């Protein structure tokens with residue numbers, strides 16, 4: 001069984017701040033849905049509302065069509081991995097994973113713990129305290145504890161953010177595979193572009209309390225709905241001249257109708273990102289195949305662009 005999740009017109013205010021504002025979304029059964037947004041935009045708040053730790057001021061949470069807005073977390077059959085893992089530091093790995101099973105008086109606990117530990121390759125750490133294992137292992141323990149009860153909906157709050165770049169890269173692949181093996185619905189929160197790109201079937205970008213765009217990462221990058229999305233999505237922000245938005249690589253360098261004066265050149269693995277300004281003062285970042293010196297002028301043409309009908313930020 002997989003689970004479909006719906007939020008209808010959810011609003012949440014802390015003090016005077018409206019953190020979630022009339023947000024609606026339907027997440028399909030078996031989907032890997034990524035919530036992407038800058039720090040402080042309400043991503044964790046949104047997950048807490050879904051899991052039931054926080055109550056929305058208005059609006060509804062529906063799981064497989066059933067209104068669970070007023071149900072406590074333990075009656076929603078979903079699992080949450082918290083931003084800081086929230087493992088019990090005084091317990092062993094085994095005790096941490098077994099904990100939710102004990103709480104629900106489930107039988108065959110040792111066997112279930114062993115199975116899940118093997119699946120996540122932490123079977124050799126079971127007798128250690130969680131303070132004696134690495135960050136990557138802690139992350140697996142948190143996942144194991146979430147998975148062990150066979151939930152049908154997974155809520156993951158930046159579970160990879162404490163890992164170093166290499167481990168993070170492989171953890172991403174493993175997580176995607178795990179979701180496909182389990183064939184369950186995942187809602188994964190991150191502020192990391194690469195995670196959104198590699199994990200999400202769809203990505204919802206949270207801005208001003210609701211989803212400003214929900215689409216594949218590719219679409220966010222190539223066809224942003226608003227200038228804000230164009231600016232936020234991508235390793236480099238979209239460039240803007242007037243209402244025209246274009247990516248660093250959507251140009252032909254060396255000929256065309258535009259010119260920038262170079263501020264600096266940045267070498268990223270043999271590709272150069274050229275930072276410069278047009279004569280009318282637009283700051284641009286353009287991709288080129290060689291270094292340009294500060295003060296030098298570079299001519300370019302725009303080969304592809306997105307035209308916005310709303311004003312561009314900062315112009």
Ligand SMILES: Nc1ncnc2c1ncn2[C@@H]1O[C@H](COP(=O)(O)OP(=O)(O)OP(=O)(O)O)[C@@H](O)[C@H]1O
Nearest residue numbers: 014015019037038039040041042043044045046191
């Ligand atoms: N319990 C609370 N009481 C008051 N304000 C809160 C509470 N929880 C969160 N906030 C505020 O709500 C806003 C959203 O917080 P939230 O933790 O959901 O953001 P986030 O997108 O998860 O950020 P990050 O990426 O840094 O984890 C922030 O401005 C935060 O200060």
Ligand SMILES: [Mg+2]
Nearest residue numbers: 043044045083
């Ligand atoms: Mg958060």
